[in-house]
Amino acid sequence: MTDDVFKALADPTRRRILDELAERDGQSLFEICTRLTTRHGLGLTRQAVSQHLAVLESAGLVRTRREGRYKFHDLDIRPLERVVARWLGHDEPETGA
Template sequence: MTDEQLDLIFKALSDSTRRRIIDRLSKQPAQSLFEVCAASVAENGVALSRQTVSQHLAVLEKAGLIEIEWKGRTKTHSLCVSEDHVAAASWLTNYMQNGRKT
Protein backbone atom coordinates (compact mmCIF):
# COMPACT_ATOMS: atom_id res chain seq x y z
CA MET A 1 0.00 0.00 0.00
CA THR A 2 1.32 3.43 -0.92
CA ASP A 3 1.23 6.50 1.30
CA GLU A 4 -1.24 8.06 -1.15
CA GLN A 5 -3.66 5.14 -0.75
CA LEU A 6 -3.34 5.32 3.03
CA ASP A 7 -3.98 9.07 2.92
CA LEU A 8 -7.15 8.57 0.85
CA ILE A 9 -8.51 6.01 3.31
CA PHE A 10 -7.81 8.09 6.40
CA LYS A 11 -9.11 11.27 4.73
CA ALA A 12 -12.33 9.46 3.87
CA LEU A 13 -12.69 8.21 7.44
CA SER A 14 -11.89 11.60 8.98
CA ASP A 15 -15.41 12.92 8.39
CA SER A 16 -18.22 11.86 10.74
CA THR A 17 -20.84 11.98 7.97
CA ARG A 18 -18.81 9.56 5.87
CA ARG A 19 -18.32 7.28 8.87
CA ARG A 20 -22.11 7.24 9.39
CA ILE A 21 -22.60 6.39 5.71
CA ILE A 22 -20.14 3.50 6.09
CA ASP A 23 -21.98 2.30 9.21
CA ARG A 24 -25.26 2.40 7.31
CA LEU A 25 -23.86 0.53 4.30
CA SER A 26 -22.34 -2.13 6.56
CA LYS A 27 -25.82 -2.85 7.94
CA GLN A 28 -27.70 -2.59 4.66
CA PRO A 29 -25.71 -2.77 1.41
CA ALA A 30 -26.78 -1.79 -2.09
CA GLN A 31 -28.39 1.55 -1.23
CA SER A 32 -29.24 4.24 -3.71
CA LEU A 33 -28.38 7.90 -3.21
CA PHE A 34 -31.99 8.54 -2.19
CA GLU A 35 -31.85 5.78 0.45
CA VAL A 36 -28.60 7.13 1.91
CA CYS A 37 -30.12 10.65 2.11
CA ALA A 38 -33.32 9.35 3.72
CA ALA A 39 -31.36 7.30 6.26
CA SER A 40 -29.42 10.39 7.27
CA VAL A 41 -32.64 12.16 8.20
CA ALA A 42 -34.24 9.12 9.84
CA GLU A 43 -31.23 8.09 11.93
CA ASN A 44 -29.55 11.38 12.72
CA GLY A 45 -32.21 14.00 12.20
CA VAL A 46 -29.83 15.73 9.80
CA ALA A 47 -31.11 16.58 6.34
CA LEU A 48 -28.30 16.47 3.80
CA SER A 49 -28.77 17.52 0.20
CA ARG A 50 -28.37 14.94 -2.53
CA GLN A 51 -25.34 16.88 -3.78
CA THR A 52 -23.67 16.75 -0.36
CA VAL A 53 -24.27 13.01 0.03
CA SER A 54 -23.10 12.44 -3.54
CA GLN A 55 -19.83 14.24 -2.77
CA HIS A 56 -19.31 12.15 0.37
CA LEU A 57 -19.97 8.97 -1.61
CA ALA A 58 -17.44 10.08 -4.25
CA VAL A 59 -14.75 10.48 -1.56
CA LEU A 60 -15.56 7.02 -0.18
CA GLU A 61 -15.48 5.53 -3.67
CA LYS A 62 -12.13 7.18 -4.48
CA ALA A 63 -10.68 5.67 -1.29
CA GLY A 64 -12.03 2.29 -2.36
CA LEU A 65 -14.23 2.01 0.73
CA ILE A 66 -17.43 1.56 -1.26
CA GLU A 67 -18.26 0.03 -4.60
CA ILE A 68 -20.85 1.08 -7.13
CA GLU A 69 -23.25 -1.18 -8.98
CA TRP A 70 -25.90 -0.21 -11.47
CA LYS A 71 -29.29 -1.92 -11.08
CA GLY A 72 -31.22 -0.79 -14.10
CA ARG A 73 -31.13 3.00 -13.95
CA THR A 74 -30.34 3.08 -10.23
CA LYS A 75 -26.80 3.42 -8.94
CA THR A 76 -26.33 1.51 -5.67
CA HIS A 77 -23.53 1.77 -3.12
CA SER A 78 -22.11 -1.04 -0.97
CA LEU A 79 -19.29 -1.35 1.49
CA CYS A 80 -16.09 -2.76 0.00
CA VAL A 81 -13.33 -4.33 2.08
CA SER A 82 -10.02 -4.83 0.29
CA GLU A 83 -6.48 -5.77 1.19
CA ASP A 84 -5.64 -2.05 1.35
CA HIS A 85 -8.25 -1.52 4.06
CA VAL A 86 -6.96 -4.47 6.05
CA ALA A 87 -3.43 -3.05 5.70
CA ALA A 88 -4.60 0.40 6.88
CA ALA A 89 -6.29 -1.12 9.93
CA SER A 90 -3.17 -3.15 10.63
CA TRP A 91 -1.00 -0.03 10.34
CA LEU A 92 -3.20 1.80 12.84
CA THR A 93 -3.41 -1.18 15.21
CA ASN A 94 0.38 -1.44 15.24
CA TYR A 95 0.68 2.12 16.56
CA MET A 96 -2.11 1.63 19.05
CA GLN A 97 -0.44 -1.47 20.52
CA ASN A 98 3.02 0.05 20.69
CA GLY A 99 2.04 3.55 21.75
CA ARG A 100 1.90 4.91 25.24
CA LYS A 101 -1.53 4.98 26.85
CA THR A 102 -2.70 8.35 28.15
Protein backbone atom coordinates in the same frame (compact mmCIF):
# COMPACT_ATOMS: atom_id res chain seq x y z
CA MET B 1 -4.07 5.34 -1.31
CA THR B 2 -3.50 5.28 2.42
CA ASP B 3 -4.17 8.96 2.47
CA ASP B 4 -7.46 8.58 0.62
CA VAL B 5 -8.73 6.06 3.14
CA PHE B 6 -7.88 8.11 6.21
CA LYS B 7 -9.14 11.33 4.65
CA ALA B 8 -12.37 9.57 3.79
CA LEU B 9 -12.77 8.36 7.36
CA ALA B 10 -12.04 11.79 8.80
CA ASP B 11 -15.59 13.00 8.22
CA PRO B 12 -18.33 11.91 10.65
CA THR B 13 -21.01 11.93 7.96
CA ARG B 14 -18.98 9.55 5.83
CA ARG B 15 -18.54 7.25 8.80
CA ARG B 16 -22.32 7.28 9.23
CA ILE B 17 -22.68 6.32 5.61
CA LEU B 18 -20.35 3.38 6.15
CA ASP B 19 -22.47 2.41 9.15
CA GLU B 20 -25.57 2.51 6.98
CA LEU B 21 -23.98 0.33 4.33
CA ALA B 22 -22.63 -2.02 6.97
CA GLU B 23 -26.16 -2.52 8.19
CA ARG B 24 -27.72 -2.81 4.74
CA ASP B 25 -25.62 -3.17 1.62
CA GLY B 26 -26.64 -2.07 -1.85
CA GLN B 27 -28.47 1.15 -1.10
CA SER B 28 -29.06 3.86 -3.65
CA LEU B 29 -28.15 7.52 -3.20
CA PHE B 30 -31.71 8.47 -2.25
CA GLU B 31 -32.03 5.65 0.23
CA ILE B 32 -28.87 6.75 1.95
CA CYS B 33 -30.07 10.35 1.96
CA THR B 34 -33.36 9.36 3.51
CA ARG B 35 -31.85 7.18 6.20
CA LEU B 36 -29.25 9.75 7.15
CA THR B 37 -32.06 12.22 7.66
CA THR B 38 -34.63 10.05 9.42
CA ARG B 39 -32.34 7.90 11.53
CA HIS B 40 -29.42 10.18 12.26
CA GLY B 41 -31.06 13.59 12.09
CA LEU B 42 -28.67 14.86 9.45
CA GLY B 43 -30.14 17.51 7.16
CA LEU B 44 -28.05 17.15 4.06
CA THR B 45 -28.54 17.88 0.41
CA ARG B 46 -28.53 15.04 -2.04
CA GLN B 47 -25.44 16.61 -3.59
CA ALA B 48 -23.60 16.58 -0.30
CA VAL B 49 -24.26 12.87 0.14
CA SER B 50 -23.32 12.23 -3.47
CA GLN B 51 -19.98 13.92 -2.95
CA HIS B 52 -19.37 11.95 0.22
CA LEU B 53 -20.05 8.75 -1.67
CA ALA B 54 -17.62 9.82 -4.37
CA VAL B 55 -14.93 10.30 -1.74
CA LEU B 56 -15.65 6.92 -0.21
CA GLU B 57 -15.63 5.29 -3.62
CA SER B 58 -12.30 6.77 -4.68
CA ALA B 59 -10.91 5.57 -1.37
CA GLY B 60 -12.07 2.08 -2.28
CA LEU B 61 -14.30 1.82 0.76
CA VAL B 62 -17.46 1.77 -1.33
CA ARG B 63 -18.06 -0.08 -4.58
CA THR B 64 -20.87 0.83 -6.93
CA ARG B 65 -22.92 -0.94 -9.56
CA ARG B 66 -25.27 0.72 -11.98
CA GLU B 67 -28.63 -0.82 -12.85
CA GLY B 68 -30.86 1.24 -15.09
CA ARG B 69 -31.34 4.60 -13.48
CA TYR B 70 -30.22 3.29 -10.10
CA LYS B 71 -26.72 3.18 -8.69
CA PHE B 72 -26.22 0.85 -5.77
CA HIS B 73 -23.49 1.18 -3.18
CA ASP B 74 -21.70 -1.65 -1.41
CA LEU B 75 -19.30 -1.51 1.50
CA ASP B 76 -15.73 -2.76 1.15
CA ILE B 77 -13.70 -2.67 4.34
CA ARG B 78 -10.57 -4.27 2.93
CA PRO B 79 -8.80 -0.95 2.31
CA LEU B 80 -9.38 -0.11 5.96
CA GLU B 81 -7.95 -3.44 7.06
CA ARG B 82 -4.79 -2.93 5.05
CA VAL B 83 -4.29 0.61 6.21
CA VAL B 84 -4.58 -0.01 9.93
CA ALA B 85 -2.39 -3.11 9.75
CA ARG B 86 0.42 -0.55 9.67
CA TRP B 87 0.14 -0.19 13.47
CA LEU B 88 -2.10 -3.07 14.46
CA GLY B 89 -1.69 -6.70 13.42
CA HIS B 90 1.91 -6.74 12.22
CA ASP B 91 4.04 -3.76 11.25
CA GLU B 92 3.27 -3.05 7.63
CA PRO B 93 6.04 -0.82 6.21
CA GLU B 94 3.70 1.29 4.02
CA THR B 95 4.72 2.79 0.71
CA GLY B 96 3.64 6.24 -0.45
CA ALA B 97 2.29 9.21 1.49
